[in-house]
Amino acid sequence: MSLPRGTDPFALVETYGSPLYVYDAEEIRARYRRLAAAFAATGLVTRAHYAVKANMNAEILKLLRAEGAGADCASPGELRAAARAGFAPADISYTGNFESSDDLAAARDGALYLNLDSLEAFERLRRLGVPETLGFRVNPDEGRGAFAQINTGGELSKFGLSLDEVEAAYSRARAAGVKRFGLHLMPGSCILEAAHFGRAVAQLLERVGPRLRALGLELAYLDMGGGFGVPYRDDENELDVEAAAAGVARAMREACARHALGAPRLLCEPGRYLVATSGSLIARVVATKRRAERRFVGLDAGMTSLMRPALYGARHRFDVFARDAEGRAVAITRRAPSPADLCGPVCESSDFFEREAALPEVAEGDLVVFREAGAYGFVMSSSYNGRPRPPEVLLDAGRTRLIRERQSLEDL
Numbered sequence: 001m002s003l004p005r006g007t008d009p010f011a012l013v014e015t016y017g018s019p020l021y022v023y024d025a026e027e028i029r030a031r032y033r034r035l036a037a038a039f040a041a042t043g044l045v046t047r048a049h050y051a052v053k054a055n056m057n058a059e060i061l062k063l064l065r066a067e068g069a070g071a072d073c074a075s076p077g078e079l080r081a082a083a084r085a086g087f088a089p090a091d092i093s094y095t096g097n098f099e100s101s102d103d104l105a106a107a108r109d110g111a112l113y114l115n116l117d118s119l120e121a122f123e124r125l126r127r128l129g130v131p132e133t134l135g136f137r138v139n140p141d142e143g144r145g146a147f148a149q150i151n152t153g154g155e156l157s158k159f160g161l162s163l164d165e166v167e168a169a170y171s172r173a174r175a176a177g178v179k180r181f182g183l184h185l186m187p188g189s190c191i192l193e194a195a196h197f198g199r200a201v202a203q204l205l206e207r208v209g210p211r212l213r214a215l216g217l218e219l220a221y222l223d224m225g226g227g228f229g230v231p232y233r234d235d236e237n238e239l240d241v242e243a244a245a246a247g248v249a250r251a252m253r254e255a256c257a258r259h260a261l262g263a264p265r266l267l268c269e270p271g272r273y274l275v276a277t278s279g280s281l282i283a284r285v286v287a288t289k290r291r292a293e294r295r296f297v298g299l300d301a302g303m304t305s306l307m308r309p310a311l312y313g314a315r316h317r318f319d320v321f322a323r324d325a326e327g328r329a330v331a332i333t334r335r336a337p338s339p340a341d342l343c344g345p346v347c348e349s350s351d352f353f354e355r356e357a358a359l360p361e362v363a364e365g366d367l368v369v370f371r372e373a374g375a376y377g378f379v380m381s382s383s384y385n386g387r388p389r390p391p392e393v394l395l396d397a398g399r400t401r402l403i404r405e406r407q408s409l410e411d412l
């Protein structure tokens with residue numbers, strides 16, 4: 001999605017400067033309501049725990065809490081942000097990776113649903129004292145993701161326990177005093193195929209179920225992770241979340257009945273799905289350059305503002321705006337486009353948003369608005385090269401509110 005109708009990017013830049021992150025509050029609410037309704041329609045006891053890693057701005061956390069979401073955290077810093085936004089431990093899950101003893105102590109006290117990443121983490125937790133409710137993240141045999149770097153399952157993945165550690169993990173947990181057990185999976189991110197979700201749950205429960213049954217254990221909760229995708233390209237379709245939720249519920253009911261796993265609560269941890277489409281990154285054209293046949297368009301935002309393209313080759317659709325004679329913003333994105341490399345000002349050869357992008361002729365001062373920048377955008381920003389992190393602005397009920405100030409040179 002682009003900026004909400006009627007939003008003038010030049011007016012925003014005049015007020016808040018550039019580059020600038022802008023989020024549409026109504027879009028986040030609408031996405032949450034659709035997803036929550038899809039899961040509620042399954043008739044199971046369910047809750048969506050927003051994956052704080054996708055965007056941890058305090059105002060966005062508060063907005064989602066007000067809608068009824070829980071929170072999923074991956075570090076003590078995220079736990080602190082969730083607690084400050086008003087989430088109670090009973091609303092919070094914690095799913096970390098290579099958790100230190102300090103991480104585990106914070107997670108044990110700050111989150112009711114603690115999903116451990118390894119047997120070694122369990123041993124560290126045992127020394128601290130185990131909680132009554134405890135889950136394990138089990139690595140599904142196969143991962144899945146829109147591209148390799150966001151695939152989080154399978155043999156090469158660093159996440160979770162392997163299947164042959166399952167019996168040891170749950171029996172040691174029970175011996176240490178755990179009373180209620182959870183199971184967590186997260187095969188990957190940005191998946192648009194609805195059938196994937198039920199299939200992944202069915203496959204994992206088919207492998208883990210007999211092992212738990214042999215131990216005589218039921219599940220108090222199943223946490224299916226996140227991974228709900230959003231389209232980043234024109235040729236991609238929206239995920240059918242209703243079908244995804246129904247497929248997961250069906251798989252869970254069948255497997256729980258077959259393996260006598262009880263009637264677990266179903267948790268999910270959507271990040272991208274809730275916030276990606278709400279956000280845009282507005283950047284200004286600062287310079288253009290031609291070398292032989294190549295055209296470069298340089299922006300004031302680069303990999304320090306939006307890292308996904310440089311980090312793993314992700315693409316963000318964009319719109320280009322110029323001012324007309326009356327000073328109004330006009331979209332010129334499709335005006336006689338020709339290939340140009342769209343790049344940032346950072347001293348790294350990977351500082352490109354897109355090579356050979358279809359770009360109109362642009363002039364200094366024109367604006368490029370990157371879409372679907374609300375997830376894994378600001379949270380991955382840095383001040384490398386002495387570039388301050390951009391500010392964040394929330395559009396809500398016709399009003400515009402600064403929800404994070406631009407980092408200052410003094411901060412650096």
Ligand SMILES: Cc1ncc(COP(=O)(O)O)c(C=O)c1O
Pocket residue numbers: 051054072095152186188189190225226227228269270271272273375
């Ligand atoms: C454990 C866990 N939960 C939830 C998420 C959120 O994923 P997504 O943004 O794809 O929904 C992630 C993302 O990496 C994750 O690792």
